[in-house]
Amino acid sequence: MDKLTPGLTPEQQRDFEAAAFRRLVGHLRERTDVQNIDLMNLAGFCRNCLSNWYREAAEAEGVALSKDESREIVYGMPYAEWQALHQTETSPEKQAAFEANRPKDH
Numbered sequence: 001m002d003k004l005t006p007g008l009t010p011e012q013q014r015d016f017e018a019a020a021f022r023r024l025v026g027h028l029r030e031r032t033d034v035q036n037i038d039l040m041n042l043a044g045f046c047r048n049c050l051s052n053w054y055r056e057a058a059e060a061e062g063v064a065l066s067k068d069e070s071r072e073i074v075y076g077m078p079y080a081e082w083q084a085l086h087q088t089e090t091s092p093e094k095q096a097a098f099e100a101n102r103p104k105d106h
Contacts, residue, residue: 025050029076032086041097050074 005013028047036046048071055070071079
């Protein structure tokens with residue numbers, strides 16, 4: 001999203017993108033019934049991807065974030081806690097679909 005949206009200042013675009021990101025993260029925190037593998041199979045990204053992108057953006061600006069810290073930002077709790085509370089077993093069909101469509105960086 002490096003291209004400026006016509007009619008918006010760079011600050012407005014940044015603020016609107018940040019608001020959309022916060023809303024997406026909030027939505028994913030509420031929808032604990034949607035598993036990461038479901039997101040990956042349908043959209044090609046998941047909560048972990050978002051946390052990695054967040055960490056990469058921070059690092060690009062010289063801010064060091066650990067994988068655990070960036071995941072906690074996205075999940076709203078430590079990742080291990082989210083897994084214990086919400087992660088379910090994956091069916092062989094979902095796992096096969098993931099392996100067939102898995103992006104190379106996962």
